[in-house]
Amino acid sequence: TTPVEEVDPQEQRELEGRAAGLKVANTAHATRAIQECREACGGAGYMAENRLTALKADTDVFTTFEGDNHVLTQLVAKELLTAYADEVRGMSPVEWMKFAAVTVSDIVKKRTAAQQILQTLVDTRKDNEEDGSLFDRGTQMTMFEDREQYLLSTAARRLQAASNREENLFDAFNFVQDHVLHAARAHIDRVVLEAFVAGIESCPDAEARELLSDLCDLYALSVIDEDKAWYMEHRQLSVERAKAVLRGINERCRTLRPHVPALVEGLGVPEHLLGSAMLDATDAGRLG
Numbered sequence: 001t002t003p004v005e006e007v008d009p010q011e012q013r014e015l016e017g018r019a020a021g022l023k024v025a026n027t028a029h030a031t032r033a034i035q036e037c038r039e040a041c042g043g044a045g046y047m048a049e050n051r052l053t054a055l056k057a058d059t060d061v062f063t064t065f066e067g068d069n070h071v072l073t074q075l076v077a078k079e080l081l082t083a084y085a086d087e088v089r090g091m092s093p094v095e096w097m098k099f100a101a102v103t104v105s106d107i108v109k110k111r112t113a114a115q116q117i118l119q120t121l122v123d124t125r126k127d128n129e130e131d132g133s134l135f136d137r138g139t140q141m142t143m144f145e146d147r148e149q150y151l152l153s154t155a156a157r158r159l160q161a162a163s164n165r166e167e168n169l170f171d172a173f174n175f176v177q178d179h180v181l182h183a184a185r186a187h188i189d190r191v192v193l194e195a196f197v198a199g200i201e202s203c204p205d206a207e208a209r210e211l212l213s214d215l216c217d218l219y220a221l222s223v224i225d226e227d228k229a230w231y232m233e234h235r236q237l238s239v240e241r242a243k244a245v246l247r248g249i250n251e252r253c254r255t256l257r258p259h260v261p262a263l264v265e266g267l268g269v270p271e272h273l274l275g276s277a278m279l280d281a282t283d284a285g286r287l288g
């Protein structure tokens, strides 16, 4: 008989959370990327012969089936918030409430204060380092981690306050839902960034590593740019630095553009899917 493999329930939950998060990230990205391409190609992008509409029709529903993206994002958040509760396993509910009321708010206050001071020092520097540090992977990772940590701990506190205030726990959860989903998205962004960094580390080709590093900058800066309002509201990004994020994105787009054929090649798209009709009419075989 085959021995039954022991499954660690915690690891299993982590794996489910990771799979849910990556499903959301990949399907949302595919839908957005195809729409971007369609619009970039104008009317030609809408022509069936150029295949973007078929791709769009095929992939759009992935955001809904195999688990709706909102519901899966909730699952990621619930997993993360449960991990919080696991830390205080063994405490009575009253002890837990006391712990959360004191410790969680302390952690947030400490981090926020330190973050503000450090960030203000960095932001008010007059040298060119300001833009440069946005390309520093450590800085990018810290910005991702701090956002996630802050969103999670404040979501935990708001959930707790809402569950004390609202009679119905469903209403209590809905009251904080936008915040909870934001925390989960911040977590997914970090998982993707960490995977990207690990991927670059394991790449044996120096030239490819450099290219991937630029692409990773583009990813990190785009995520920061999309949540710029949050970073600025929480004093983690000054106005000057926020402008530098956009400059950084534009610079990276410029440096990466000549390497687009290599990047497309790297994705391993089958030959027969490359070189659509509109490319034949204009600049034949450029990507093929």
Ligand SMILES: Cc1cc2nc3c(=O)[nH]c(=O)nc-3n(C[C@H](O)[C@H](O)[C@H](O)COP(=O)(O)OP(=O)(O)OC[C@H]3O[C@@H](n4cnc5c(N)ncnc54)[C@H](O)[C@@H]3O)c2cc1C
Pocket (backbone or CB within 6 Å): 061, 064, 065, 066, 067, 068, 069, 070, 071
């Ligand atoms: C082409 C296609 C093929 C499919 N194939 C299969 C299949 O082979 N097998 C199978 O079992 N199922 C299949 N499904 C069903 C699919 O899994 C469901 O459509 C999906 O789970 C979403 O459920 P729903 O359609 O009932 O939408 P709903 O759950 O009603 O969702 C509608 C909206 O409400 C939101 N929403 C729902 N619940 C919550 C919540 N708790 N909190 C916040 N917002 C919420 C959603 O985000 C969404 O925006 C298929 C669906 C499609 C479209």
